[in-house]
Amino acid sequence: MFSTQFIKSNFKYLFFGFLMTFCSSFGQTFFLGIFNPFIREDLNLSHSEFGSIYSIATLISSFTIIWLGKKIDDFKLRNFAIFVCLSLFFAAAFMSQLLGYIHLVFAIFFLRLFGQGLMSHTSSTSMAKIFDKNRGKALAISWLGLSFGEGVLPALTIYLLNVIFWKKIWLVISGFLILIVLPLIIYLLKNYKDNTINEDEQKINLNIKHWTRKEVLKDIKFYFLLPAVLCPAFLITGIFINQIYLFENADWSLNFLALGFTAYAITTVLSLQISGYLIDKFSAVKILPFYLIPMILGFIITILFKSTLSPILFFIFIAITNGTANVLITSTWSEIYGTKNLGAIRSITISLMVFSTALAPILFGFLIDFGLSTQKILLSMLIYTLFSNFLLICKIRSYKPVFIT
Numbered sequence: 001m002f003s004t005q006f007i008k009s010n011f012k013y014l015f016f017g018f019l020m021t022f023c024s025s026f027g028q029t030f031f032l033g034i035f036n037p038f039i040r041e042d043l044n045l046s047h048s049e050f051g052s053i054y055s056i057a058t059l060i061s062s063f064t065i066i067w068l069g070k071k072i073d074d075f076k077l078r079n080f081a082i083f084v085c086l087s088l089f090f091a092a093a094f095m096s097q098l099l100g101y102i103h104l105v106f107a108i109f110f111l112r113l114f115g116q117g118l119m120s121h122t123s124s125t126s127m128a129k130i131f132d133k134n135r136g137k138a139l140a141i142s143w144l145g146l147s148f149g150e151g152v153l154p155a156l157t158i159y160l161l162n163v164i165f166w167k168k169i170w171l172v173i174s175g176f177l178i179l180i181v182l183p184l185i186i187y188l189l190k191n192y193k194d195n196t197i198n199e200d201e202q203k204i205n206l207n208i209k210h211w212t213r214k215e216v217l218k219d220i221k222f223y224f225l226l227p228a229v230l231c232p233a234f235l236i237t238g239i240f241i242n243q244i245y246l247f248e249n250a251d252w253s254l255n256f257l258a259l260g261f262t263a264y265a266i267t268t269v270l271s272l273q274i275s276g277y278l279i280d281k282f283s284a285v286k287i288l289p290f291y292l293i294p295m296i297l298g299f300i301i302t303i304l305f306k307s308t309l310s311p312i313l314f315f316i317f318i319a320i321t322n323g324t325a326n327v328l329i330t331s332t333w334s335e336i337y338g339t340k341n342l343g344a345i346r347s348i349t350i351s352l353m354v355f356s357t358a359l360a361p362i363l364f365g366f367l368i369d370f371g372l373s374t375q376k377i378l379l380s381m382l383i384y385t386l387f388s389n390f391l392l393i394c395k396i397r398s399y400k401p402v403f404i405t
Contacts, residue, residue, distance in 0.1 A: 006134060007141070013130050016188040017142025020081070020123035023181055025149030026092060026173055027115015029237070029357070032108070034157050038166040043101065053101065055358045057108035062354035064109075065117045069347025070213065072125050073340070078189035081122055085185055088114040089177040096170035112354070120146070121343070121350050124330040129339045130192075133280065139327040140276025146326075147269050210338030216345050221336075224395035226352065227388035228292055232325045233353045235295075235381050236318060238360035242368060250374035252311050260315035267316045271323030284331035288396055291328055292389045294320035299382035303375055 007014060025031050032054075040050050072080045091110035098104060123142050131138040160169050216222050239246065247257050278287055298317030302310045333345050367377050 006137065010131075010138070012188045013127070013192070014138060014141050016081075016185065017123045017127045017138065018145035018148075019181065019184060019188075020084075020119050020126075021143055021145030022149045023085070023088065023177065024115050024119035024123070024146060025153050026088065027111040027113070027117070027119070028146070028149075029116075029240075030150055031153055031157070032111065034154060034161075035166055038161075039098070039104065042098065043104065045101075051361060053105055054108055055361060057105050058112050058354060058358035061109050061113035061117055062351045062358065064113055065121070065351040065354060066347050068113070068118065069121050069350055070341075070344035072122060072343035077122075077126055077129075077192060078186065081126075081185045081189065082182065084114055084118045084122055085177055085182050088119065089174050089182070091115070092170050092174035092177060096167045096174065098167065117350060117354060121346060125343045125346055128330050128334045128342055135331050135334060136276035136279030136284070136327055138276075139279075139330055140272045143272050143323075143326045144269065147265065147272070151265060208338055210340035211336075211345070212341050213344040213348065216337055216348070221395050224391045225288075225332075226349070227384075228288075228392040229325075229329055229349055230353055230356045231292060231385055231388045232295065232318070232322045234356035234360050235385070236322055237357040238364035238381075239318075241361050242364050245368055246374045246377065247311065250311075253308070256308065256311050260312050263312050264315040264319040267319035268323040271320045272327060275324040275327045279327060279331050284328055284335050285396060287324075287328060288332055289389070289393045291324045292321055292385055292392070294318070294324075295322075296382065296385050296389065299378050299385065303378050303382065 036050060039045070040047070045053070075083075087110070091107065091114055094103075094110060095107040098107060123145070124139060127138040127142050128135055157169060160172070211219070243257060244254070247254055275287070275291075294317040298314045298321075301317070302314040329349065330342075330346065333349070334342060337345055364377070367380070372380075
C-alpha cells in the first residue's frame with residue numbers, strides 16, 4: 001500500500017513522526033494505568049482519590065495545551081520538538097521521585113501535557129505540514145508509533161515491575177528520553193527547513209486560504225464538526241475505563257475481553273494504513289462523513305444481538321473508527337483550514353479531546369451509579385454518535401474550499 005520509495009525518500013521525517021507518537025505512550029492512560037496500584041499503595045490512596053487526582057491533572061493539561069500547542073507554529077520544529085522531549089524527560093524524572101498528593105498532581109499533569117498531548121501533537125502537526133500529496137500515508141505511518149507502544153510497553157513494564165521498584169522504571173524512561181530520543185530528534189530534523197512542504201509533495205492548488213485560529217473559532221462549520229471529532233476519544237475512554245463492569249453486566253465472559261483487545265489492536269493498525277491510502281486518493285473531507293459508521297454498526301450489533309461474538313465484533317468496529325480518526329482529523333483540518341496555523345487550530349481540538357477523556361469517567365460513572373445496564377449505556381452512546389454524524393453530514397456536504405483572491 002505504501003511504496004518502498006516513499007518510505008525510503010522520507011525516512012527521517014516519517015521516523016520522527018513515529019518516534020514522537022511512540023513517546024506519547026508515556027503519558028497515555030494505557031501506560032499510566034499500569035502504575036495505578038503501586039502509586040495508590042505508596043500514597044495510601046483510594047480508587048476514587050486516585051481517579052480524582054488523575055482527572056484534575058488531565059483537565060488542567062487540556063487547558064494548557066490551548067496555549068502551548070500553538071507555539072509549534074511560532075518556533076522552529078526542531079527547537080519545539082527538543083523542548084517537548086526535554087519537558088517529558090523532566091516529567092518522568094519528577095515521577096520517579098514521587099513524595100505526596102500534590103507531587104502526584106503535578107507529575108500526572110506534566111506527563112499528560114507533554115506525553116499524551118504535545119508529543120502526539122508535534123507528530124501530527126509536523127506530518128501535515130511536511131506532506132501534502134501523501135499526507136494520509138505519512139500520518140498513518142507516524143501513528144504506528146503509538147500502536148507499537150501499546151503492543152510493547154505494557155508487557156515490558158510488567159516484566160520490569162517484577163525485577164525493579166516501580167519508581168526506577170521512570171528513571172529508565174527519563175534516561176531513554178535524554179540519551180536516545182533527544183539525539184535522534186536532533187539528527188532526524190537536522191536538515192529540515194521550516195514552513196516548506198517536502199519536494200514532490202506539492203499539490204496543484206497552492207492558493208488555499210490558511211485560516212487563523214481566531215477565524216476558525218468564528219466559523220460555524222467548525223462547531224458542527226466538533227461533536228463527531230471528539231466522539232471516538234470520549235466514548236472509547238469511557239468504555240475502556242469501565243470495561244469490567246460493562247462485560248460483567250452484559251454477562252460476557254472476561255476471556256472475550258482479552259480477545260477483544262487483541263482484535264482492537266490489530267484492527268487499529270490496519271485501519272490506520274487503509275485510511276491513510278484512502279485519504280490521499282479521495283481527500284479527507286470526502287471520507288469524513290463515513291468514518292463514524294463502523295462505530296455505529298458496532299453499537300447496533302452489540303445492542304441487538306446477544307451472541308458471544310458480539311463484544312469482539314464491537315471492538316473491531318470501534319477500532320476501525322478510532323484508527324481512521326487518528327489520521328483523518330488532522331488531514332481534515334489541513335484541507336479545510338490550511339497548514340500555516342495548524343498547530344494553533346489542532347491545539348483547540350486536542351485540548352477539547354483531552355478534556356473529553358477527563359470527563360468520560362465521570363459521566364460514565366454517573367450512568368453506572370444510576371443503575372443503567374450495559375445495553376442502555378451502549379444505546380445512549382449510539383444516540384450521541386448518530387447525532388454527531390448527522391451534524392457532520394449537514395455541514396460537510398456544503399463544504400467548498402476557500403481560496404486566496
